[in-house]
Amino acid sequence: MNTRFAVATHILTFLQTQDGRPATSELVASSVSTNPTLIRRLLSQLAKAGLTTSQMGTGGGALLARPGNRITLLDVHRAVDEDSTIFPLHQEPNPQCPVGRQINGVLRSHLSDVEKAMEAELARTTIADMAQDVSKANLAR
């Protein structure tokens, strides 16, 4: 797996704390400790998923497309990990073998339940929750 989910969540949480002020990719990149281009690429994906909007030009930058309490970690996962399955199947087991012939179908059905459980849990946390947790953690020290 890659760290795109973690970075994307970081970005959105950051935008939430900006409270309506557009954040440039450079500003966000400095919080994440990475390259502005990488941030822009992720922001582009998040925008396509309808989670953020961006304004070009002076004073521009990225904004949450809707309130943080209506963006869940599941939304982030779907936006950013679109076509990467958690537990990929292996391809083309031996169709001559009774096990090889059926294993992927059986496995897929069980893994689909696993994914559902995971998604339900992801959906329980919003970007607003994240921002609040971060702010609490900052007060605690």
Added chain:
Amino acid sequence: MNTRFAVATHILTFLQTQDGRPATSELVASSVSTNPTLIRRLLSQLAKAGLTTSQMGTGGGALLARPGNRITLLDVHRAVDEDSTIFPLHQEPNPQCPVGRQINGVLRSHLSDVEKAMEAELARTTIADMAQDVSKANLAR
């Protein structure tokens, strides 16, 4: 993620259907459609986790170390995906930034819940279940 979990589950399900007869890595490899070495490496990991045993020499091969109804997909996951997290964090966000400073701790705590949900679901399916599902699927056609 990689396909080790899928292949390992395939191996164990295959062993379950062998019903006590040792299976050589070559036999298993032919069911999975891959290389015996790859199977042996996975079997080695499964053996270390206490899920299988192996016998060298003529008539040897791999066996389940305990009944298939006492081996869950969670056991398999733990045995083969040991040190690969589903959602890795990104390293060293900016400690000068209020968000960067806390994001990984907050994220880790939520992701830990996600992982727990996933593991609970994985634990609900045993290798015996898998073998039975496979055999049912074979009858159905």
Added chain:
DNA sequence: GTATATGTGACCGTATTAGTTACATACTTG
């Protein structure tokens, strides 16, 4: 002793990943 089978180190080609450079496009401000 011979045949068989595991266990593991070493290696290879490919794909993925994070990171970077470069630049066309779009918007704001004066």
Added chain:
DNA sequence: CAAGTATGTAACTAATACGGTCACATATAC
């Protein structure tokens, strides 16, 4: 309109991970 600023994206790179393969030492059965 001109200058400055910021996004969006293509192209490239180095590092890593992955599946697959070969080779061979080790252990077991007959």
